[in-house]
Amino acid sequence: MTNGVALRCSQGAFQLDCAFGFGDTPCVTALFGSSGAGKSTIIHAIAGLLRPQSGRIVLGGETLFDSERGIFVSARDRRIGVVFQDVRLFPHLHVRGNLLYGWRRSATRNSAAAFDAVVALLGLAALLERRPQTLSGGERSRVALGRALLMNPRALLLDEPLAALDAPRKAEILPYLERLVHETKIPMLYVSHALDEVARLADRMVVLDGGKVLAEGSLFDVTARLDLFTGAHPIPGAILEAVVARHDSAHGLTELALGGESLVVPSIARAPGSKVRVRIDADDVMLALERPVAVSANNILSATIAAIRADGANADVQLSLGEARLIARITSRSLERLALRPGMAVFALIKSVTVGGREPG
Amino acid sequence: MEGILTAAEWEALGLSLRVALVAVLADLPFAFAAGLLLARCRFPGKPLVDGLVHLPLVLPPVALGYLLLVSFGTRAPLGAFLLNTFGMRFVFSWTGAALASAILTFPFQVRAIRLSLEAETPGLAEAAETLGAGFWDRLVSLHLPLAAPGILAGAVTAFAACLGEFGAIITFVSNIPGETRTIPLAIYTAIQTPGGEQAAARLAALSIVLALAGLILADWVSRRMRAFVGQ
Numbered sequence: 345m346t347n348g349v350a351l352r353c354s355q356g357a358f359q360l361d362c363a364f365g366f367g368d369t370p371c372v373t374a375l376f377g378s379s380g381a382g383k384s385t386i387i388h389a390i391a392g393l394l395r396p397q398s399g400r401i402v403l404g405g406e407t408l409f410d411s412e413r414g415i416f417v418s419a420r421d422r423r424i425g426v427v428f429q430d431v432r433l434f435p436h437l438h439v440r441g442n443l444l445y446g447w448r449r450s451a452t453r454n455s456a457a458a459f460d461a462v463v464a465l466l467g468l469a470a471l472l473e474r475r476p477q478t479l480s481g482g483e484r485s486r487v488a489l490g491r492a493l494l495m496n497p498r499a500l501l502l503d504e505p506l507a508a509l510d511a512p513r514k515a516e517i518l519p520y521l522e523r524l525v526h527e528t529k530i531p532m533l534y535v536s537h538a539l540d541e542v543a544r545l546a547d548r549m550v551v552l553d554g555g556k557v558l559a560e561g562s563l564f565d566v567t568a569r570l571d572l573f574t575g576a577h578p579i580p581g582a583i584l585e586a587v588v589a590r591h592d593s594a595h596g597l598t599e600l601a602l603g604g605e606s607l608v609v610p611s612i613a614r615a616p617g618s619k620v621r622v623r624i625d626a627d628d629v630m631l632a633l634e635r636p637v638a639v640s641a642n643n644i645l646s647a648t649i650a651a652i653r654a655d656g657a658n659a660d661v662q663l664s665l666g667e668a669r670l671i672a673r674i675t676s677r678s679l680e681r682l683a684l685r686p687g688m689a690v691f692a693l694i695k696s697v698t699v700g701g702r703e704p705g
Numbered sequence: 706m707e708g709i710l711t712a713a714e715w716e717a718l719g720l721s722l723r724v725a726l727v728a729v730l731a732d733l734p735f736a737f738a739a740g741l742l743l744a745r746c747r748f749p750g751k752p753l754v755d756g757l758v759h760l761p762l763v764l765p766p767v768a769l770g771y772l773l774l775v776s777f778g779t780r781a782p783l784g785a786f787l788l789n790t791f792g793m794r795f796v797f798s799w800t801g802a803a804l805a806s807a808i809l810t811f812p813f814q815v816r817a818i819r820l821s822l823e824a825e826t827p828g829l830a831e832a833a834e835t836l837g838a839g840f841w842d843r844l845v846s847l848h849l850p851l852a853a854p855g856i857l858a859g860a861v862t863a864f865a866a867c868l869g870e871f872g873a874i875i876t877f878v879s880n881i882p883g884e885t886r887t888i889p890l891a892i893y894t895a896i897q898t899p900g901g902e903q904a905a906a907r908l909a910a911l912s913i914v915l916a917l918a919g920l921i922l923a924d925w926v927s928r929r930m931r932a933f934v935g936q
Contacts, residue, residue, distance in 0.1 A: 393835070419835050420839050436850045445836050449837030449842070492836075
């Protein structure tokens with residue numbers, strides 16, 4: 345295990361017993377699960393604020409906790425940046441003082457240029473002399489991110505950093521998070537129970553439930569599974585990686601290559617050949633047995649049914665397009681009417697595609 | 706100014722202020738440690754420690770003065786040791802008055818410090834720890850500044866309370882003009898002296914002014930400091 349955790353601890357009736365990796369190259373791992381799944385306990389254990397009964401924590405090749413070998417590096421010495429859900433800025437210090445708190449205590453002293461770079465990255469220049477209590481929720485989150493970044497951490501733990509924000513504030517901070525992920529090469533663990541955030545930021549995904557790991561793998565594989573996201577967390581749709589094929593400037597469109605098929609989206613400013621992340625909501629995919637003619641939808645892709653999961657009135661159909669996988673949500677009635685079965689060739693009519701989020705590395 | 710108070714009364718006022726200042730400053734580190742212990746730690750026997758800290762609030766000051774006299778008297782083991790080793794003598798000295806005042810007003814400081822430590826936003830210490838701050842570092846960079854309003858308010862309240870100490874001082878260090886005769890003792894002496902009613906009234910009025918000023922100052926300082934540390 346180069347980078348990963350294996351933890352066992354019990355707190356009253358709650359039992360946590362989980363193991364997962366952080367990925368070997370620096371990447372963003374999403375820790376996904378509903379409240380009570382054990383996400384916060386894991387964050388506290390990795391940060392060193394809680395000592396599990398047993399297990400191991402290895403980050404960047406360094407063992408931070410190993411119950412068998414009696415290793416427990418204190419939170420103070422772990423060099424793990426934490427952005428807490430409740431932000432936890434120091435009220436008696438200005439923004440600058442908050443940013444410099446970890447920076448001054450870091451053994452590997454950052455340069456003044458590094459400070460300026462983080463301030464620029466997170467747009468904090470105008471806030472430096474202000475007190476935390478005079479900041480908006482989004483500004484506070486950015487300061488907390490900057491404070492964790494400036495301690496020069498070996499890893500960043502983000503504990504639902506957007507959960508306390510309303511939708512406009514979220515929209516304000518997400519681009520900063522994306523830049524952060526893109527421009528720093530720090531492994532990150534991103535805790536969330538919102539799939540849309542995960543879809544934009546993460547490379548890998550760990551799904552937790554009741555203190556156990558349900559699934560672990562690449563974002564594309566995990567989000568394409570039909571068995572994980574039900575009930576409170578319905579499937580948002582598949583997240584896919586496509587390649588920019590060419591631009592159709594006359595119509596303001598860009599053509600993407602996806603599993604041997606082409607996907608037309610509103611024009612994006614990326615050079616042909618570059619990879620982009622696209623999200624196709626399950627509700628935006630319709631199925632047809634024959635290639636429809638004379639329809640307004642631009643995107644009609646031929647695919648094969650890989651799996652079907654019927655759940656009451658709805659049915660989720662997993663389609664494969666070469667390597668890529670797509671999910672369509674149709675009614676159970678349509679499922680019966682079309683007599684869909686795994687292995688059948690179908691045509692997927694895609695009404696809309698969301699392009700963007702984290703650029704694949 | 707000379708006309709308002711007599712020389713002896715000025716002396717009593719100066720002595721009162723000196724005794725109170727020394728008592729408050731000597732208490733401060735112990736009060737902070739006790740406040741921190743009570744606010745942050747769970748340990749067996751905590752109710753007993755809590756009780757001991759608050760004991761001076763309910764103990765008759767005369768009883769404390771007596772206890773101090775029997776422990777710090779020059780013939781008592783502790784008193785003899787301090788006198789022979791460090792040349793320190795509390796009994797019949799203004800430092801003894803400061804010691805008695807410090808013990809009696811200790812609870813005021815501990816309570817104020819404890820309350821402000823307990824009011825600290827939870828989780829800040831954890832955040833500081835992940836940012837690389839150890840225990841003493843957190844104490845100085847986080848807990849101390851955040852508790853500053855409580856520390857100052859407690860100190861001012863204790864200072865005002867010190868100015869009123871009577872029973873413990875007169876029992877422990879007696880009523881020596883220029884050495885242990887603080888304002889309350891001077892009032893007592895004036896009442897006991899035939900024709901001293903006017904002096905007693907002057908000193909009583911002075912006491913009221915001092916006490917009131919102390920309480921108003923405590924409130925003002927506390928509000929200013931709270932705004933400063935943002936809590």
